[in-house]
Amino acid sequence: MTLLSKQTVKSQSDYRTRLNASIECAYFLLHQGLPFRCHDECECSSNQKNYLELLHFLSRNNEAIKRVTFNETPRHNKLTSPDIQKDITQAAIEEITNERFKMMRENDWESLLEKVSSFCIKHDIDILIMDDEYKLLDLMVLGDQLDTYIIDLCGDDEFSGIEVIKLLLLLPVATATVERVFSAMHIVKSRLRNRMGDKWMNDSLVVYIKKDIFDKIDNEAIMKQFQNMKTRIKQL
Known part of the structure; x- marks a missing residue:
């Protein structure tokens, strides 16, 4: 397997892990009828509201998710936008x-x-x-x-x-x-x-x-x- 192929397989695996984590967050909030967002979701905010805070929680408690979310992923592919x-x-x-x-x-x-x-x-x-x-x-x-x-x-x-x-x-x-x-x-x-x-x-x-x-x-x-x-x- 070439280096490019390995990178492609890894990027696809990372994408699936990231998407699965985003689905888990959405599932919990939809199931409870809770709001997803707030007005201030910048990285310096102390409370980024439910969706991002929940994703932060998952990343802190799951090393596989932590490796592919937030600062560890390209800005255009974070899978966190509205x-x-x-x-x-x-x-x-x-x-x-x-x-x-x-x-x-x-x-x-x-x-x-x-x-x-x-x-x-x-x-x-x-x-x-x-x-x-x-x-x-x-x-x-x-x-x-x-x-x-x-x-x-x-x-x-x-x-x-x-x-x-x-x-x-x-x-x-x-x-x-x-x-x-x-x-x-x-x-x-x-x-x-x-x-x-x-x-x-x-x-x-x-x-x-x-x-x-x-x-x-x-x-x-x-x-x-x-x-x-x-x-x-x-x-x-």
């Missing part, structure tokens, strides 16, 4: 979504399809056939297509009760879900996070509310999603 934190969270959400679809297929997918089919038959609506080849991306697009479909129907007098139909479809899950969301929001959007954006708040809430699924996802899966996201961005 964008990296949000990307890690997004990768976790994608894994939660995948796990949720898997659980639906294994447990209550057939029951859900039966209810949807019954509704479609009753109202003379074409039934969409969703086989195993139906892609997750296609399922995500369905939400936008449904919104467009509803807008079109609202302009038709024959379907003036479409809002009532929407309410009937949403009501069984809305009451319990909304209560959980508002309860979680009081924890996630605290006084220290009163300026957080909608996207970041939504992502934080999803992970906090679905922590039962989040707990089942290992760091390796989040790493793969994170790398896939970075690859997609480079290809754009």
